[in-house]
Amino acid sequence: MAKFNENYLNLKESYLFSEIAKRVNAFIKENPDKKVIRLGIGDVTLPLASEVIKSLHTAVDEMGKAETFRGYGPEQGYDFLREAIKDYYSRNGVTLDLDEIFVSDGAKSDTGNITDLFALDNIVIVPDPVYPVYVDTNTMNGRKIVYLNANAENNFLPMPDENVHADIIYICSPNNPTGAVYSKEQLKVWVDYALKNNSVILFDSAYEYFISDESLPRSIFAIEGAKKCAVEFCSLSKTAGFTGTRCGYTIIPKELVSTASDGTKMSLNKMWNRRQTTKFNGVPYIVQRGAETVFSVEGMKQAKEMINYYKENAKIISETMDKKNVKYFGGVNSPYIWFECPNNMDSWDFFDFMLNKIAVVGTPGAGFGENGKNYFRLTSFNNKENTVEAMKRFETLF
Ligand SMILES: Cc1ncc(COP(=O)(O)O)c(C=O)c1O
Structure with missing residues (x-):
């Protein structure tokens, strides 16, 4: 029998995105009339230039x-x-x-x-x-x-x-x-x-x-x-x-x-x-x-326009954090906004809280390591309309 690489036994189960999908699907099933907005996306959404x-x-x-x-x-x-x-x-x-x-x-x-x-x-x-x-x-x-x-x-x-x-x-x-x-x-x-x-x-x-x-x-x-x-x-x-x-x-x-x-x-x-x-x-x-x-000159220009679109979304999210007095990191030279969960919530509790109260999805910081346990990641990769709507809802969250 060939011996398998036992180091694979030391890998932690990678359940972050499957667990998010599981919780979101359960929510949608129970609340078919609510529009869920995803700000957990780590993928781009605009088409190629x-x-x-x-x-x-x-x-x-x-x-x-x-x-x-x-x-x-x-x-x-x-x-x-x-x-x-x-x-x-x-x-x-x-x-x-x-x-x-x-x-x-x-x-x-x-x-x-x-x-x-x-x-x-x-x-x-x-x-x-x-x-x-x-x-x-x-x-x-x-x-x-x-x-x-x-x-x-x-x-x-x-x-x-x-x-x-x-x-x-x-x-x-x-x-x-x-x-x-x-x-x-x-x-x-x-x-x-x-x-x-x-x-x-x-x-x-x-x-x-x-x-x-x-x-x-x-x-x-x-x-x-x-x-x-x-x-x-x-x-x-x-x-x-x-x-x-x-x-x-x-x-x-x-x-x-x-x-x-x-x-x-x-x-x-x-x-x-x-x-x-x-x-x-x-x-x-x-x-x-x-x-x-x-x-190329034109290619770089078009790529910059796409980036600026996402950065505008990041700004919308950051401004909402400012309004709510939430201390955050990133959001300026990056598509990611990283903030401490309010009221000492852990990141999975905050995930559920946000999903259930305002139907907005983000990424629990726990998925990125111990130091993320009380933090949360939002991304600017959704479209502007959804980002604005999600942040309007966020203002009412706590
Ligand atoms: C920090 C970092 N490095 C690399 C990648 C992967 O990039 P690629 O799509 O080029 O494989 C990602 C994707 O999310 C990332 O966040």
Whole structure:
């Protein structure tokens, strides 16, 4: 009998969204006349931009003609897309080489797959609350996880503890679920800590396009020294509505090297290239043409319009929180609004309370870790009409 990977026994049951669906369905059954509004959505709702659709159509037509048909493409992504990403970074002041850019089918796969490159006895630091993928993928490998407290005292932006050693550090900024964003100065402290401890920062910037405050960093590579100690994961899912189309990219600088136990120099960039060429056959040509267009002048403009639509919703939610004197985090450079449940309620109690009283659905913070137990996440991904209506109802809640 083959032995199964017993680390899977250590995974916590992932019941957050199924439990939400169960409770909402029961409510609808009992209250068929009530209109339920969902502000728990972590998915985009606006359709793809017209420029992107045009490129996708053109690419589909190319696939139908012998002269322009494409089969297997480069595992790292087509140069036309990598050039577009390189230009995008250079417009933001970061210089990259083309072979430091790896096109992927999204940030979820890459943040999980990167664990292949690290030894099992590395100590991993993740913030609590956290995007659960970081925890579960390391648990699957049996790595030791140390949690770093994110809380109201540190504005959900925990800083390194000089007395705690970490080999691998996950940072997500703008953060899911809290919406908090690290400043350049704060990220510099993390980079200095990583350089001192020979650790690697795995920086998830899936929400960078929501940053409108120019003083905030959209990339870890805006920080001096980061190329020696950080990997960056990005995604077009939230930037341009690609959640169902699937395209992202990962940046692994060539300066990020380590020394093996026998003294051999090891390059994370080369290892990832070897991993991807072995286990991955690239993102569809058609999708990469659509992604290329996102980085064009018109594509960026249309993507920004979509983001601004969601940000307007976030503003509507934040203003309601202000009116109700609820202290919240995020909501400005992020699609997420994170707040403490009123009257010391725990997050599942508040979920039921809000559903039963005003038929609005959100996400209980408990689903993101211990420190989320008394917190709640609302998102700006519904449409404006529903967001306005939900907030009108919210004003009457307590
Ligand atoms: C922090 C974070 N990283 C990554 C992802 C996944 O992105 P993708 O759709 O590119 O796989 C999400 C999706 O919700 C996310 O919240």
